[in-house]
Amino acid sequence: MLxxxxxxxxxxxxxxxxxxxxxxxxxxxxxxSETEVLTFAVRRMNIFDDSQPDPFENMDLSGFKLLPxxxxxxxxxxxxxxxxxxxxxxxxxxxxxxxxxxxKTLLPDPVETLxxxxxxxxxxxxxxxxxxxxxxxxxxxxxxxxxxxxxxxAPIGTGLGIINPYNLQHIIEQAxxxxxxxxxxxxxxxxxxxMELGADGVLLNTAVSDxxxxxxxxxxxxxAVKAGxxxxxxxxxxxxFYAAASSPTEGLSRV
Amino acid sequence: xxLTINGIEKQVPADLNTVSRLLTHLELGEKKAVIERNxxxxxxxxxxxxxxxxxxxxEIVHFVGGG
Numbered sequence: 001m002l003x004x005x006x007x008x009x010x011x012x013x014x015x016x017x018x019x020x021x022x023x024x025x026x027x028x029x030x031x032x033s034e035t036e037v038l039t040f041a042v043r044r045m046n047i048f049d050d051s052q053p054d055p056f057e058n059m060d061l062s063g064f065k066l067l068p069x070x071x072x073x074x075x076x077x078x079x080x081x082x083x084x085x086x087x088x089x090x091x092x093x094x095x096x097x098x099x100x101x102x103x104k105t106l107l108p109d110p111v112e113t114l115x116x117x118x119x120x121x122x123x124x125x126x127x128x129x130x131x132x133x134x135x136x137x138x139x140x141x142x143x144x145x146x147x148x149x150x151x152x153x154a155p156i157g158t159g160l161g162i163i164n165p166y167n168l169q170h171i172i173e174q175a176x177x178x179x180x181x182x183x184x185x186x187x188x189x190x191x192x193x194x195m196e197l198g199a200d201g202v203l204l205n206t207a208v209s210d211x212x213x214x215x216x217x218x219x220x221x222x223x224a225v226k227a228g229x230x231x232x233x234x235x236x237x238x239x240x241f242y243a244a245a246s247s248p249t250e251g252l253s254r255v
Numbered sequence: 256x257x258l259t260i261n262g263i264e265k266q267v268p269a270d271l272n273t274v275s276r277l278l279t280h281l282e283l284g285e286k287k288a289v290i291e292r293n294x295x296x297x298x299x300x301x302x303x304x305x306x307x308x309x310x311x312x313x314e315i316v317h318f319v320g321g322g
Binding site for chain 1: 286318320
């Protein structure tokens with residue numbers, strides 16, 4: 001079981017809800033993933049234009065914990081405002097802190113991310129912070145008391161996979177709270193690898209929503225996360241330079 | 256009276272003098288919207304009491320797909 005603040009989950013796969021072509025496709029993917037946590041963004045309602053219906057209007061969200069993000073915030077104050085708005089919807093007190101500091105890479109602004117996390121903790125939120133793979137920043141966030149660290153595997157939406165496994169391993173090794181690898185996952189291989197390295201969970205969106213078959217990819221991600229978790233726990237063998245036969249070298253039958 | 260709703264200036268009937276009445280007028284009564292009036296974020300149970308006056312800035316947000 002995965003415990004984040006007061007919440008406990010049996011699934012270690014968190015799923016984003018952006019960019020699906022249709023609501024039906026999204027719902028199928030969500031079901032196939034068996035996720036218990038869905039992320040959302042907070043945006044202005046399109047009040048004067050009925051052509052953009054609420055994609056979640058007909059979806060039963062009762063079985064899920066909702067994780068609103070603060071995407072769109074450029075500084076701590078904007079992030080706190082978005083988080084408070086999300087909380088006022090009375091659907092969950094978890095928040096994914098996301099303060100972007102670079103438009104090209106969508107990498108988080110470390111200073112504002114830290115400030116936002118600190119302020120939201122003071123406000124009583126369950127704080128999950130999206131951060132880069134910076135080892136020291138991850139520790140500083142943990143020292144603040146955040147409930148989960150969410151380092152990016154690679155920049156958002158790139159699908160590049162884990163570009164710095166070295167840093168990620170250090171973040172995982174020093175962590176006293178759950179580490180959820182968030183962003184940059186491209187394929188099941190990346191989700192599996194994250195879990196093998198010891199991550200407590202994976203959050204992804206584009207890898208599923210933009211796949212040719214989102215529902216199938218969601219199912220694959222479910223297995224990848226489980227496989228990686230099991231494999232990591234089982235303890236992999238050392239890598240060796242020379243080959244070592246698996247079959248006995250003695251007792252060979254010869255003519 | 257004149258309100259700024261989600262950045263758009265709107266002329267609305269003067270009897271929409273609470274947040275609840277405004278939401279009903281906008282046909283948002285049942286939707287899961289979060290309202291901010293002049294920078295103050297409102298809980299749902301505050302909509303009934305919260306006044307709306309000419310010149311107010313109202314933000315109406317909701318959850319959309321995101322990662």
